[in-house]
Amino acid sequence: MKTAILIDSGCDVSEELVQRYHMKVMRLHVIYPEGDYVDDMNITAETVYQRFPREIPITSTPSPQEVQSMAEEIKSEGYTHVLAFCISSGLSGTYNTVCCILEQEKDLTTFVLDTRNISFGAGVLAVWAAMELEKGKTFDELTEILPEKVKDSKVFYYMDTLTYLRKGGRIGLVTSVVGSMLNIKPIISCDDDGVYYTVAKIRGARHGQSRLLEEARAFAGSGPCLTALLNGQGQEAANALRPRLISGIPSGHLIMEKSIVPSMAVHTGPGLVGIGILRL
Structure with a gap:
């Protein structure tokens, strides 16, 4: 076999x-x-x-x-x-x-x-x-x-804009417009049905990385896990997040760092940073 x-x-x-x-x-x-x-x-x-x-x-x-x-x-x-x-x-x-x-x-x-x-x-x-x-x-x-x-796997994305998710039909028009008007920066993941949902909304970009790491750490828990760091035209932000990810999830093993593929970029737009988690 x-x-x-x-x-x-x-x-x-x-x-x-x-x-x-x-x-x-x-x-x-x-x-x-x-x-x-x-x-x-x-x-x-x-x-x-x-x-x-x-x-x-x-x-x-x-x-x-x-x-x-x-x-x-x-x-x-x-x-x-x-x-x-x-x-x-x-x-x-x-x-x-x-x-x-x-x-x-x-x-x-x-x-x-x-x-x-x-x-x-x-x-x-x-x-x-x-x-x-x-x-x-x-x-x-x-x-x-x-x-x-x-159920042990999840990816969290901090996104700079909701525009491209809306244009791709992934979220509603109202959510996108309101987000743009209020300068809301969302953290997105997939729910149990495998569709996008908003994990958190952050006013402005300054607190985005901290909240992203907080959500990933809460999902990971205290046990061993595999982690990954992704970005979409957000390499500088990903570089800054890397040491915080390693120290913030000490039981994690960082197995991958990369830019997202083009098909993902189409729907998410630039300015994306993501953390993937698999609880072991």
């Missing part, structure tokens, strides 16, 4: 971790009028930011053909089982597409997890599963554990 870890690019797993755990990545798409770009392949988040606010693209899931091709590649490399991880079905159709294709596979035993999370809130579950496979956990054991493990 040989198990492949399959993720979508919205899981925001770094290339280093993808290579370390031999993960397979299905790419979301970023679509502008002139063409279709493949997430983090022939487009960068910086390009998306540079074209804001004049141009706001749309995003789409990997196509059924792309998922099928990935399944063929996995089989050709001798894998017999697949653990697939997708960003929340409440925010993307990727989970449904992957389920539809993989359930037709006769030569692979597959399990697709709706992480009910976004970005590394989803991706860290795949990393954890890969770690557990290395320790000797079986495919069947992980398929039993993973649905319950979802």
